[in-house]
Amino acid sequence: MSFRNASIGRWAVAASFFVNGFMVGSWAPQIPVVASRFDLSETALGLLILVFGCGAVSVMPLCGYLIGRFGSRAILRIAAFICTLSFAGLVAATQIWQMVAALVFFGAFLGAMDISMNANAVAVERSLGRAVMSSSHGFWSLGGFVGAGVGGLLLERYGYMAHAGMVVAFAFALVLITLPFLIVEARPVAGQAGHGRGRLPRNPMIYVTGLVALICMLPEGAVLDWAALYLRQEMGAGIAEASLAFTAFSGTMAMMRFAGDRLRNRFGAVRTLRYSGVVATVGMLGAGLAPTPMLATIAFALSGMGIANMVPIVFSAAGNQPGLSPGAGMSVATTIGYSGMLVAPSLVGFIAERTGFAPIFIAFSVLLACVLMLANLVSSADTIVVQPAGEA
Incomplete structure (x- = not known):
């Protein structure tokens, strides 16, 4: 092609x-x-x-x-x-x-x-x-x-x-x-790991990569589901002001995703993930410690900038795992990541009734900081295997 x-x-x-x-x-x-x-x-x-x-x-x-x-x-x-x-x-x-x-x-x-x-x-x-x-x-x-x-x-x-x-x-x-x-990817090699009927991929790195996806997706889901309620109930923000938390978070996320490929092509996946993790950690920690709704909204916007490219990089790493087709690697990473997203809303709500939301966002900042130590796990996204697409 x-x-x-x-x-x-x-x-x-x-x-x-x-x-x-x-x-x-x-x-x-x-x-x-x-x-x-x-x-x-x-x-x-x-x-x-x-x-x-x-x-x-x-x-x-x-x-x-x-x-x-x-x-x-x-x-x-x-x-x-x-x-x-x-x-x-x-x-x-x-x-x-x-x-x-x-x-x-x-x-x-x-x-x-x-x-x-x-x-x-x-x-x-x-x-x-x-x-x-x-x-x-x-x-x-x-x-x-x-x-x-x-x-x-x-x-x-x-x-x-x-x-x-x-x-x-x-x-x-x-x-x-x-x-x-749509392009057609090259056909997978017969017998390649992850292609057998009913088999799970044997490469343990794909499951660790899925865990990194989970860590990145949990804070994202928490902000989308609970940030407005956090500002309204615990900071006394009005309805319009509380909704700005989601708006700011999603707006900076979209903006940074469109810039993310250029950043990744320049700095590499591992370094981009590290830089993103630093920004996301600082932003989420700031949201949990913010004394006013406006400062919390700014912090959520900062965390959106950081989180924006973390999941795409992890997904790219999962799809470029050696010995696996993109579909096999992607299915494991997304299943683990999205499964956590399903559990997170109810779990956050349960904990928040007892502790409030601020400690939860602080805890998520710790999780995001862990990504900094796991950044080398996405190195497969830095070595995209260039190959021709298959025939239609």
Whole structure:
């Protein structure tokens, strides 16, 4: 495959990241509507959201095997088409069991799309010989921003059914246009570790890399779920001021992800992860020690700058592990990382009832500092194996 086709494939996979983030963001304004439609308590709604996440994580190991067998492009094409259409099931459900089934189905194909698009981004990195993972995740953040921001306005003006119809139509059209341009990675070597049916990869480093992904993703999930409540309940911020914590965090995260590939190509994955870890640690520690909502918001913005490129670098390292296909490595890292994200919200809430949120954010700063000592584990992302893409 020519460099030009690989460059086009880079934008095709970026579009997949955008669509995936857009679908997640579009689901966010539907959540209060679901609570109202089914008269759900906060506990019941939390369990429903947990079901959504379980659907995503449950398919990740299987998806890794399928990518190793058929390639990331084939799986991404199927997952993306079904994922965009499955959003309609969330508004078509009229009974709670139907909503549970719709969320499991939607979550499963979101997860399958997540694994396959990350694996395809690794294939693009190998074809181009340079990093593209961070900016790909930047498109995911941009898609989530657009989905949540525009979705709220559309839902309020036209209702939840019309909103879902517009989401499906836009996402399906974008998928239809861009997916034919995805690149095909080189076929995995027969018998390569991680490709056997029902086998888990034998390389222990992929599990350690998954642990690093977990450490990086836990603070991210905590900020997204609890930062606003922390500012409102413990610092006395108003609703608008409290919401700035999430806005500042996600805004600096998106900005740094688009700059992340340039930084990584210049400094290398290991050094970039170390620099990011320092910034993230200082920011998270500042958020836990901040005396005012404004200072806490600035600290969360700083932590977003640091955390932004940590997960993309770890995912790239997982997809470039020696002896593993990108799909096999990615499935392990994402399953471990996202499993922690599922447990984190309820665990943080349980602890916060007893200690408050400040000690939790301080503890997360310690976790992020641990990444500095583990940075050498992502060295495989510094040695992208340049290889031609396979034939279509």
